[in-house]
Amino acid sequence: MADPVEPALVEIENLSKHFGEGETRVDALRGVSLQVFPGQIVGLLGASGSGKTTLLNCVGCILEPNGGRMTLDGDVVYDDRWLRSDLRRLRLEKVGFIFQFHNLLPFLNCADNVGLVLQLAGFGAAAARARAIELLDYFEVGRHKDRMPAQLSGGEAQRVAIARALANRPRIILADEPTASLDSHRAGIVMDLLRKIAVEQHAAIIAVTHDEKIFGRFDEVFHLRDGQLDADAAGGRRFEPTDMQTSARHDRAEC
Numbered sequence: 067m068a069d070p071v072e073p074a075l076v077e078i079e080n081l082s083k084h085f086g087e088g089e090t091r092v093d094a095l096r097g098v099s100l101q102v103f104p105g106q107i108v109g110l111l112g113a114s115g116s117g118k119t120t121l122l123n124c125v126g127c128i129l130e131p132n133g134g135r136m137t138l139d140g141d142v143v144y145d146d147r148w149l150r151s152d153l154r155r156l157r158l159e160k161v162g163f164i165f166q167f168h169n170l171l172p173f174l175n176c177a178d179n180v181g182l183v184l185q186l187a188g189f190g191a192a193a194a195r196a197r198a199i200e201l202l203d204y205f206e207v208g209r210h211k212d213r214m215p216a217q218l219s220g221g222e223a224q225r226v227a228i229a230r231a232l233a234n235r236p237r238i239i240l241a242d243e244p245t246a247s248l249d250s251h252r253a254g255i256v257m258d259l260l261r262k263i264a265v266e267q268h269a270a271i272i273a274v275t276h277d278e279k280i281f282g283r284f285d286e287v288f289h290l291r292d293g294q295l296d297a298d299a300a301g302g303r304r305f306e307p308t309d310m311q312t313s314a315r316h317d318r319a320e321c
């Protein structure tokens with residue numbers, strides 16, 4: 067018998083967000099509903115200004131929505147207002163961000179860029195550095211641990227940024243154009259890494275993209291137009307796990 071499908075890690079219902087008021091008001095999200103399940107990588111597509119980054123920032127608890135409901139990893143965090151007072155901790159524990167232009171801190175070397183996140187999460191300095199180096203090795207940029215971000219290629223910097231986003235083993239990973247600055251070979255490597263993380267950490271990944279090279283790599287694709295999801299995507303859909311995800315679940319159950 068097939069495993070019961072696990073509950074969604076990200077569940078939003080009828081979420082809205084506007085900026086400004088009166089004549090200058092922009093309705094960036096208008097009643098968006100979707101669900102993302104463990105092990106799933108979903109793509110978020112849409113023209114410039116359609117609300118993609120706003121949606122990621124709401125899910126990542128960086129922007130407060132103006133209405134609707136949002137549940138992260140089973141906890142209702144927003145229901146017409148923030149219900150959690152510890153949003154910073156929630157972000158540190160549950161959410162990893164990968165930004166379009168990697169956003170590495172220019173004045174810290176690679177190991178410290180990754181280690182800082184771990185220290186914020188409570189690791190001591192030595193343990194944070196050791197885990198940071200382990201992660202950089204995993205993403206095959208360990209040899210650059212003492213380099214500054216400006217001394218890396220675009221693809222290397224993006225892998226350091228991914229190592230940083232994943233340092234805390236977040237279950238919810240939000241990526242804004244993770245492959246935008248990369249050629250198709252390197253974009254493929256990044257997507258392979260995200261797939262591995264989704265399967266191994268049982269994470270839910272939402273990735274904004276304009277990049278046609280990677281459209282085929284998503285389990286599901288949502289289209290935003292003027293702050294609304296296309297009718298066929300609204301309301302969220304059940305996710306059927308792929309064979310690989312099902313076997314990863316069995317592996318975990320066995321350990």
Ligand SMILES: Nc1ncnc2c1ncn2[C@@H]1O[C@H](COP(=O)(O)OP(=O)(O)OP(=O)(O)O)[C@@H](O)[C@H]1O
Pocket residue numbers: 085086092093094112113114115116117118119120121
């Ligand atoms: N802080 C802000 N203040 C006012 N308006 C904003 C703000 N952030 C976004 N907007 C507006 O909200 C709308 C959605 O913006 P958003 O950044 O989410 O678009 P996007 O889909 O990510 O676009 P792009 O593909 O260009 O990154 C746009 O009209 C934008 O101008």
Ligand SMILES: [Mg+2]
Pocket residue numbers: 118119120242
């Ligand atoms: Mg954007």
